[in-house]
Amino acid sequence: MDNARPTPLIEDIDGTRRKLESWISSNRGRDVRIEELSIPEATGMSNVTLLFDITWDEDGQQRSESLVARLQPAIERPVFPDYDLSLQYEVMDAVGRFSDIPVPELCGLETDKSLLGVQFYLMKRTDGRIPTDMPPYNMDGWMMHETSIEQRQHLWRTSVDTMARYHQLDYQEMGFGKLLVPGKTPLQQQLVYWENYLNWALEGAGHDIGQRALDWLQANQPKEESTVLCWGDARLGNIIFKPSLEGIAAVLDWEMAVLGNPVQDLAWFNYLDATFAEGLGMPRLEGLPTYEQTIAQWEQASGFSARDYAYYQIFAGMRFGLIMSRIMLATGQDSEVQNSFACQLLEKYLDRII
Structure with missing residues (x-):
């Protein structure tokens, strides 16, 4: 698996440091x-993450705090056509206010791009351990x-329970009814997005497997679905576990949050694990519960x-396949654009299924 990353690095790291210093002050x-x-290198492929400490003098003493930007x-060639950091921030804020699910403080x-040239937000750093994406935790x-x-069983089961608690939140009460589009179901909204994403991500070249999946998804949409605010990127790599590994310290990365059937998060959680095991010809880590056990627990x-689980497995595979194809295109791996493991x-x- 190639470790090339489409995530942008900061060209003027010292200039960025001074600007952040001024903004926080x-x-x-x-x-x-x-x-x-x-800049951490073990996780994430779509945003820039910066880690740093701030220090200041207060009451004759030097104080410090660890932050993440x-x-x-x-x-x-970004991974996604647009990034709404304000929505990510709003979702994290709402989860923190309406539930006991831990999120970063x-x-x-800052939505004004004049300072750094892009939008950004800050949060306090949460101590703990994050399962790695690079290399995938099933490999190393x-x-x-x-x-x-x-411990692996506990980490997995705790993650599934946390995801299930999140799905019980009322998206209307949280203020996200505004994401509904009149005349379309949440699933129809998402399918339109991913049709457009295919054309954008492949820059007009098309995608045989992705289009085949989208055609099947369009033709086999479930009826009478439940609607929640889906996490969107529910997976172990977006969870900070406490240093003791006895629980979750914080849930991360809400950039793909969207209204939809909660089963799509469950299917994505399992499918991403399968992608970096079965998809790479590797065994899963010993001790992780089976996908069937995970479905029953959730x-x-x-x-x-979870009656629509099979449908959302294909939905998960379509999404991840297209995202990985975009990453391959963005990193110059042209031969892998439509032939990657994903x-x-x-x-x-x-x-x-067909």
């Missing part, structure tokens, strides 16, 4: 200092080498039925 009403910025990407959103990393079978914890796995799942 202005917003806090006191001078703060930032010694250096760092998420920046809207500004590159020639937010510290400010701390989950493989530093956890017991019992149904019991959420109160929703596309091959989607084709395998399509052949099973």
